Amino acid sequence: MKTILVAEFREGKLRAEYSQLIAFAQQQQAEAVMFLVGNPSELPKFNGPLYLADAGRFGEYNPAVHKQLLLDVIAKEQPAQIVFLHSSYGWDLAPRIAVALKAAQVSEVVAVDNGLPVVPACNAKLRRIIKPTTPQSVLTIQAGAFGLDDEPSGTPNVIAVETETVGTVQCTGYEAAKIEGVDLTKAEVIVSAGRGVGKPENVAMVQALAKALGGEYGASRPVVDAGWVDHNRQVGTTGSTVTPKLYVACGISGAIQHLAGMKKSDFIVAINTDKDAPIGEVANVLVVADLKQFLPVLTEKLNAR
Amino acid sequence: MNILICIKQVPDMESKFKINGEGTWYDRADLAWRMNEYDEYAVEQAVRLKEQVKDADLTVLCIGPDQVTETMKKALAMGCDRGVHIADADSAKREPVEIAAMIAGFAKEKNFDMIFTGMQSQDRGSAQVGVMVAELLGIPAVTTIVDFVYDNGAIQVKRELEGGSKAVVTATTPVLLTCQLGLNTPRYPTLPNIMKAKKKELLTMAPDTGGTGSRQEIASCSFPEKKGGGLVLEGDVAELADKLIQLLKEKTTVLA
Ligand SMILES: Cc1cc2nc3c(=O)[nH]c(=O)nc-3n(C[C@H](O)[C@H](O)[C@H](O)COP(=O)(O)OP(=O)(O)OC[C@H]3O[C@@H](n4cnc5c(N)ncnc54)[C@H](O)[C@@H]3O)c2cc1C
Numbered sequence: 001m002k003t004i005l006v007a008e009f010r011e012g013k014l015r016a017e018y019s020q021l022i023a024f025a026q027q028q029q030a031e032a033v034m035f036l037v038g039n040p041s042e043l044p045k046f047n048g049p050l051y052l053a054d055a056g057r058f059g060e061y062n063p064a065v066h067k068q069l070l071l072d073v074i075a076k077e078q079p080a081q082i083v084f085l086h087s088s089y090g091w092d093l094a095p096r097i098a099v100a101l102k103a104a105q106v107s108e109v110v111a112v113d114n115g116l117p118v119v120p121a122c123n124a125k126l127r128r129i130i131k132p133t134t135p136q137s138v139l140t141i142q143a144g145a146f147g148l149d150d151e152p153s154g155t156p157n158v159i160a161v162e163t164e165t166v167g168t169v170q171c172t173g174y175e176a177a178k179i180e181g182v183d184l185t186k187a188e189v190i191v192s193a194g195r196g197v198g199k200p201e202n203v204a205m206v207q208a209l210a211k212a213l214g215g216e217y218g219a220s221r222p223v224v225d226a227g228w229v230d231h232n233r234q235v236g237t238t239g240s241t242v243t244p245k246l247y248v249a250c251g252i253s254g255a256i257q258h259l260a261g262m263k264k265s266d267f268i269v270a271i272n273t274d275k276d277a278p279i280g281e282v283a284n285v286l287v288v289a290d291l292k293q294f295l296p297v298l299t300e301k302l303n304a305r
Numbered sequence: 306m307n308i309l310i311c312i313k314q315v316p317d318m319e320s321k322f323k324i325n326g327e328g329t330w331y332d333r334a335d336l337a338w339r340m341n342e343y344d345e346y347a348v349e350q351a352v353r354l355k356e357q358v359k360d361a362d363l364t365v366l367c368i369g370p371d372q373v374t375e376t377m378k379k380a381l382a383m384g385c386d387r388g389v390h391i392a393d394a395d396s397a398k399r400e401p402v403e404i405a406a407m408i409a410g411f412a413k414e415k416n417f418d419m420i421f422t423g424m425q426s427q428d429r430g431s432a433q434v435g436v437m438v439a440e441l442l443g444i445p446a447v448t449t450i451v452d453f454v455y456d457n458g459a460i461q462v463k464r465e466l467e468g469g470s471k472a473v474v475t476a477t478t479p480v481l482l483t484c485q486l487g488l489n490t491p492r493y494p495t496l497p498n499i500m501k502a503k504k505k506e507l508l509t510m511a512p513d514t515g516g517t518g519s520r521q522e523i524a525s526c527s528f529p530e531k532k533g534g535g536l537v538l539e540g541d542v543a544e545l546a547d548k549l550i551q552l553l554k555e556k557t558t559v560l561a
Pocket residue numbers: 193194195196197219220221222223234235236237238239240250251252253254255256257258261271272273274277289290291292318319425486
């Protein structure tokens with residue numbers, strides 16, 4: 001099955017996640033070609049044709065232009081699948097391609113079951129198997145769902161592409177994530193507050209437990225968005241990726257973007273009123289309890305030791 | 306300024322889900338419903354824009370069965386001027402491009418200067434509908450915005466990227482923006498505004514995809530296999546705390 005893999009380039013760098021696209025193609029035994037708006041000085045390690053447009057000329061984020069570049073390659077290659085990462089680049093470009101091709105689009109593929117893409121729903125509480133009914137399909141794959149055993153290798157056969165299309169929006173620069181203050185990536189114990197803490201005053205319970213365990217406190221995104229905890233303490237895809245010896249998730253459901261930031265911790269404890277919360281999938285211990293009752297008791301017992 | 310906001314009604318994600326009879330999606334019975342979290346940011350941003358420019362008209366659109374009008378009332382109470390309900394009892398069976406086609410069909414020729422959507426819905430999470438609406442209308446779209454500034458026709462947004470950095474993007478109207486969590490702080494409707502919302506116009510329309518048909522089928526919907534062999538502890542909090550401390554002593558070095 002002919003497959004186009006769409007690699008990514010940002011802030012002057014090739015994004016290493018392209019290896020996940022290769023892993024997906026290998027698993028499907030697909031005949032893969034790659035597409036990239038990037039830079040000839042930094043090529044993906046890949047054995048096969050690479051359609052390469054120059055990011056210096058066509059921009060790193062320039063949807064209308066990238067769409068046209070990719071559609072031209074699709075017209076030439078006639079692939080059965082066009083595969084993106086489910087990322088800020090992928091979920092932005094993929095629907096544009098799907099509309100142009102009148103092709104089925106399946107988002108956030110986590111596995112392939114008998115040739116059909118599997119996707120999560122309802123915060124990973126459900127999964128669905130989708131059957132595209134169009135000759136071509138557009139897929140975005142979930143970050144981390146497909147991986148290579150070894151580092152990617154090979155040298156692509158570069159085919160330069162270009163277009164006269166002009167953009168409709170303009171990316172004028174980047175703003176780095178603020179990382180001053182605490183560095184959670186160095187903490188050995190992290191106790192994180194999720195939306196389940198209910199109100200800002202209750203963050204203190206999480207801080208107290210972190211202190212009793214000699215660690216740092218962190219948070220899931222809604223707690224940061226609400227301004228209860230600083231962004232430099234956010235764990236997840238748009239925060240820090242942490243690997244402490246102990247991670248305690250208090251009132252955190254376990255959305256994929258949070259899990260991506262903490263699932264490699266050595267030991268994971270979750271405290272949640274919902275026995276079915278997806279955090280249970282990665283937790284070594286799930287304590288089914290109201291954190292408002294449980295945390296003070298646990299902290300007191302730890303402090304009394 | 307003429308502004309459209311698309312919202313979806315979704316179940317509370319803490320619900321105990323059951324699979325429906327056809328085995329294709331969740332059963333709708335016994336669920337608590339609310340506005341898709343991402344769409345609350347979309348509504349809030351539109352209301353703030355109106356407060357800024359004064360001369361703006363906000364239409365909130367929702368596709369779904371009759372019960373979605375409850376969620377639409379919240380958007381009206383937050384400050385939208387009128388509601389358009391596309392009454393489609395089967396909206397859950399529609400795929401993103403069909404939903405997008407219905408929205409684009411409505412928006413076509415209405416010359417919206419700006420369209421706000423959520424970046425994704427919480428139940429389906431496809432992150433497709435917004436961008437597809439823009440493509441079908443032939444207008445630019447910028448996704449995943451966490452910052453929005455409007456100044457005399459010029460729009461500057463920040464797109465959130467992996468790792469928490471942001472891309473600064475400029476655009477002009479017409480444009481569609483998909484809103485990410487944290488874009489603003491959505492307001493709670495006040496009681497007087499809830500009362501006022503009851504008198505606002507709420508138009509009902511029949512679903513029309515303008516000929517856009519299905520491009521995919523749902524082969525099955527199921528609960529994921531439980532892989533995590535983690536221990537589940539339940540019971541009295543004091544006993545739970547003792548058990549957990551014991552486990553931490555045995556399995557980790559942090560209490561050494
Ligand atoms: C592109 C993108 C990037 C994202 N990046 C991140 C990121 O970096 N980090 C991140 O965390 N999220 C991120 N998110 C958001 C993510 O999808 C979830 O919305 C978020 O992680 C949910 O946070 P939560 O678990 O605290 O809240 P919820 O999902 O609302 O869960 C709250 C949990 O608390 C439990 N609970 C409620 N009351 C109690 C109580 N009294 N005691 C115990 N438990 C209780 C509930 O059962 C529930 O499981 C991102 C989303 C997107 C789309």
